[in-house]
Amino acid sequence: MSWQPAQYERFKEERAQPFRDLVALIRPEPGLRVLDLGCGTGALTRELHDSLGARETLGIDSSAEMLEGSKALETATLHFQRCDIETFGADEPFDLVFSNAALHWLPDHPDLFRRLRALLAPGGQLAVQMPSNESHLSHGTAVEVAEEEPFRSELSGYHRQSSVLPPEAYAELLYDLGFRQQHVELRIYGHELESGADVVEWVKGSLLTDYSRRLSPDAYDRFLERYRQRLAGAIGERRPYFYTYRRILMRARL
Numbered sequence: 404m405s406w407q408p409a410q411y412e413r414f415k416e417e418r419a420q421p422f423r424d425l426v427a428l429i430r431p432e433p434g435l436r437v438l439d440l441g442c443g444t445g446a447l448t449r450e451l452h453d454s455l456g457a458r459e460t461l462g463i464d465s466s467a468e469m470l471e472g473s474k475a476l477e478t479a480t481l482h483f484q485r486c487d488i489e490t491f492g493a494d495e496p497f498d499l500v501f502s503n504a505a506l507h508w509l510p511d512h513p514d515l516f517r518r519l520r521a522l523l524a525p526g527g528q529l530a531v532q533m534p535s536n537e538s539h540l541s542h543g544t545a546v547e548v549a550e551e552e553p554f555r556s557e558l559s560g561y562h563r564q565s566s567v568l569p570p571e572a573y574a575e576l577l578y579d580l581g582f583r584q585q586h587v588e589l590r591i592y593g594h595e596l597e598s599g600a601d602v603v604e605w606v607k608g609s610l611l612t613d614y615s616r617r618l619s620p621d622a623y624d625r626f627l628e629r630y631r632q633r634l635a636g637a638i639g640e641r642r643p644y645f646y647t648y649r650r651i652l653m654r655a656r657l
């Protein structure tokens with residue numbers, strides 16, 4: 404995935420709010436051993452580690468670019484590792500498996516959540532936040548552009564399909580996996596952006612990275628231009644623009 408930390412961090416404060424809401428759902432306990440999946444730059448992992456007073460925290464991410472500055476954040480009890488969530492395994496279980504805005508990049512959530520449950524110690528907690536904004540024009544427009552020629556051929560027919568399930572499917576899944584307590588919710592975050600054009604800057608740091616990875620630099624530039632054009636047509640040139648963003652937050656305990 405071609406992640407660009409600087410682009411992602413352009414909306415750092417807006418993106419930190421769901422993280423803080425997720426942390427607030429966790430039941431704090433002394434001496435937790437924590438795993439942060441898709442930790443990105445590690446800045447929020449450190450905030451999580453400090454706010455919980457965790458015994459030990461490991462942040463993992465598959466992107467070398469995102470992890471670049473994470474070494475500087477390490478302490479005796481906070482570590483980072485470059486690793487794929489799909490293949491991650493551990494000798495010792497965790498008291499908290501945490502993931503903010505990362506699991507929506509992985510397929511087959513029933514199987515993924517079964518594997519995450521296996522990483523937990525008895526009584527362990529799972530805390531996950533994922534975007535679920537496919538119904539917004541910002542996301543629909545990307546699919547429309549991907550289906551237009553020449554992009555359709557350049558992407559070999561690919562367009563991003565979210566693996567995120569409806570909130571109630573997670574409630575059922577957590578129940579089936581044996582979690583005794585659970586809280587699953589859908590929240591709408593509203594962001595007042597300077598203009599509709601800022602939506603492009605927002606999705607460049609997240610959704611569109613999937614297309615930038617699959618297209619040549621030149622084709623991606625053309626894709627971005629067409630996306631900008633179509634989105635402006637769809638949402639208009641409003642100033643300010645109120646960007647709504649649906650996110651699923653959940654916390655469950657074994």
Ligand SMILES: C[S@@+](CC[C@H](N)C(=O)[O-])C[C@H]1O[C@@H](n2cnc3c(N)ncnc32)[C@H](O)[C@@H]1O
Pocket residue numbers: 404406422440441442443444447463464465466469486487488489502503504505508509609
């Ligand atoms: C939107 S960023 C979120 C980063 C961080 N959790 C935060 O809240 O700022 C998503 C992160 O998930 C990572 N990621 C996506 N798929 C992954 C995978 N299969 N294994 C490990 N990391 C992955 C990306 O590299 C990226 O750093």
